[in-house]
Amino acid sequence: MTALPTQRLESWRYTDLRALNAMSFAEAPAASLPDGLPDIGVPRLVFVNGRFDEAASSALPFARNFAAVDEVSDLPLARINAEHAHDGVTLEIPDGVDAGVVLLVSYANGGALHPRHRVSLGAGAALTLLEVVKGDGVYWHNPVTDIVLAQGASLAHYRLQDESQEAFHLATIRATVAADAAYESFTAVMGAKLSRAEFHVELTGAKAHTHLNAAQLLGGSQHGDFTSVVRHKAPDCSSRQTVKSVLCDSARGVFQGRIEVxxxxxxTDGYQMSQALLLxxxxxxxxxxxxQIYADDVKCSHGxxxxxxxxxxxxxxxxRGIPEDTARSMLIRAFLTEALEPVTHEGAHALFEAAIETWWARK
Amino acid sequence: MLEIKNLSARIGDKEILRGVTLSVPDGEIHAIMGPNGAGKSTLSYVLSGRDGYEVTGGEAIYNGQDILALTPEARAAAGIFLAFQYPVELPGVGNANFMRTALNAVKRARGEAELDAVAFLKLARAALKKLSMQDDMLKRNVNVGFSGGEKKRNEVLQMALLQPGLAILDETDSGLDIDALKIVAEGVNALRSETFSALVITHYQRLLDYIVPDKVHVLAAGKIVRSGGPELALELEARGYAGLEAA
Known part of the structure; x- marks a missing residue:
């Protein structure tokens, strides 16, 4: 059994998981699907407490059965996930196929969930994956998503983390991006008492590209950690990261971003920007x-x-007559604009806009 | 009708306004001139409700309402508009969205029907045309990357859309070339009516060639030290402000 990482580990310095010690790592109870889950008129895959809900899901031609997990990394949370994972999405998009948009909805209301999602795109394939996670009450969601993009493939991956305010959410997302392929991602963090989204993106072929953007909107005593490691392993690759945090009350935001060249x-063209508004x-x-740069002809900047x-x-x-609360919300929305740039799908964009508005109204 | 009576205000410990008294009847345009540091900008900010100014005495009544007790947005809804000396840049906020939000907020506060996007665009395009401004002004972020002249024209555009009853122009002429000055002046003159009044704050007489005031007041060391007709501006231009404090 793998132990939880402690703050003695440099990569976990700012995020304290001791509160999880009191939680069971065991399976979550069965639960039924609540009403009002998002639906943007695209094929939908639904997970309830970590189990695939076939009745609530669309049949997808490129969905595959779940296969056993073989975890080779030393990432503690991925290892814990591997020890407990028994379900998850597996999508395999064949060469040259544009699979359109898929909505992945995860709902939880208790226990611990360790889904293992796998998405692989063949050469020149394309997919937009919109993930929405929601829940009620106390639970621990520890998803791992493994993504493989073959040459020229393109994955737009949008995530709305809107977990219960009492939940723990620790997501690990790993992507391998081949030549001319693109991994475009945006994560909105609003939910969970304590959360971390940890990205590991490897650019393995020439001219591979990634966008790892995020908006963290936190209040109360929420803790949100956005951690990324981008490895440039081939020439002419580019990575872009814009992480915006809006923090109210005694919320705490963390951004750790490492670019390895x-x-x-x-x-290599690497760019990383982290901006926070403390309200x-x-x-x-x-x-x-x-x-960490070992090549001599690179352009890397961070701010x-x-x-x-x-x-x-x-x-x-x-x-100009605009009420104060509206004025502040307009400026916060403007602050977030750049982070939302990778979200080119209209339905997804509208969903994030609505979520941001809801967040502002309830904050 | 704007009535300012014995208005005093300070920033921190520094007294800026020391008893300003002034009335601007409906339909009139009054100019306030004065040397640097006289309190001209402070007067415009106190009237529009900016934070950081403490009113220590006196009152400002607009159409029978004590405006000093109102929030800035309530003052705007009451019909007061401040054209900024340095219009503020709002990166990420589109000009059209900004102006429609403002216009609808004011309409809502006044109990009028709001405009949808289409109706707003029609209105805004007509206003742009009158001010010799390009349509793309609406698509840009508010004042971001605007030249000095464009920023001031953008102020006048907002004023044209919001149709205030009282406009306060805070050194709108600063940094403007003569063409931009004329456009700004035309924008103000177009609003002239029996129900519109304006306070034109300026350091120089030049703007007053194009916006001819009914009255000119001289503000020095936080007080109105002289009032007169338009000829007073010409006199100041010829003689300067020296010696006015003593007058």
Whole structure:
């Protein structure tokens, strides 16, 4: 049995998992699907407490049966997931097929869930995967998603983490991106008492590209950690990361971003930006950018800003008759714009817009 | 009708306004001139409700309502519009969305019907045309990457859409070339009516060639030290502000 990582591990320095010790790692109880889960008129796959709900799901030609997990990494949470995983989505898109949009909905309301999702795209294939996670009450969701993109494939991966405010959400997303392939992702973090989204993206072929954007919207005593490791292992690859955090009350946001550029990865173009708006004096943001560059002809930049809303801008809007709360929400929405850029699908974009609005109204 | 009576205000410990008294009847345009540091911008900010200014005495009544007690948005709904000396850039906020949100907020507060996107665009395009502005102004982010002249024209566009009863123009002429100045002046003149009044704050007489005021007031060291007709502006232009504090 693998133990939970502690803060003595450098990669877990800012996120304390001790609260999980009191939780069972065991399977979640069976539960029924609540009403009102998202539906944007596209094929939908539904998981309830970690189990595939066939009746609520669409039949997809490229869905495969779940296969046993063989975990080779030393990532503690992926190992724990492997020890308990018994279900998950497996999508295999054949060469040259544009599989359109798939909505993956996960709902939970108790226990521990360790789904193992696998998505592989053949050469030149395309898919938009919109993931929405929701729940009620206390539970631990520990999903691992493994993504393999063959040459020229393109995956748009949008995630809305809207877990119960009492839940724990620790997601690991790993993607291998071959030559000319693109992994475009955006994660919105609003839910969970404690959450981490950990991305490991390997750019293994020339001109592979990734976008790893996120918006963390946290209040109360929520803790949200967005951690990414991008490995440039081939020449002419590009990676873009824009992570925006809006923190209210005593919420705490973390961004750890590492870009590794191997010796062979000449002409790498890497960009990383982390910006946080602190809307309360007790909110906290921790940012740790890391660049490890072994090639000599690369363009890599990173930046970080932490600040408050510009009161001059708030006044300008109010002087035009816009109520203060609306003015602040407009400026926050504007702050998030750049992070949402990879979300080109209209239905998905509208879903995120609505979620951001709902968040602002309830914060 | 705007009535300012013995208005005093400070920033921190610094007294800026020391008893300003002034009335602007409906249908009139008054100019406020004065040297740097006289309190011209402070007066415009106190009237529009910006944070950071403490009113220590006096009152400002607009159409019978004590405006100093109102939030900035309530003042806008009451018909007060401030054209900023330095219009604020809003990256990520589209100009059209901004102006429609503002217009509808004001309409809502006044109990009027709101405009949908189509009706708003029609209205905005007509206003743009009058101000010799390009349609793409609406698609850009508010004031981001605008030239000084474009920013001021954008202020006038907002004013044209919001149709205020009282416009306060805070050194709108600063940094404008003569063509932009004329467009801004035309924008103000187009609003002239029996129910519109304006306070035109300026350091120079030049703007007043194009927006001819009914009255000119001189603000110095936080007080109105002289009032007169349009000829007072010409006199100031010729003689400067020196010695006015003593007058």
């Amino acid at each position: 191997e010796r062979v990865a000449q002409k 309360s004096p007790t909110a906290e943001m921790d940012i740790k950018p890391e660049l 970080a800003t932490i600040g408050a809303l510009d009161e001059e801008q708030v006044f300008y809007l109010r002087s």
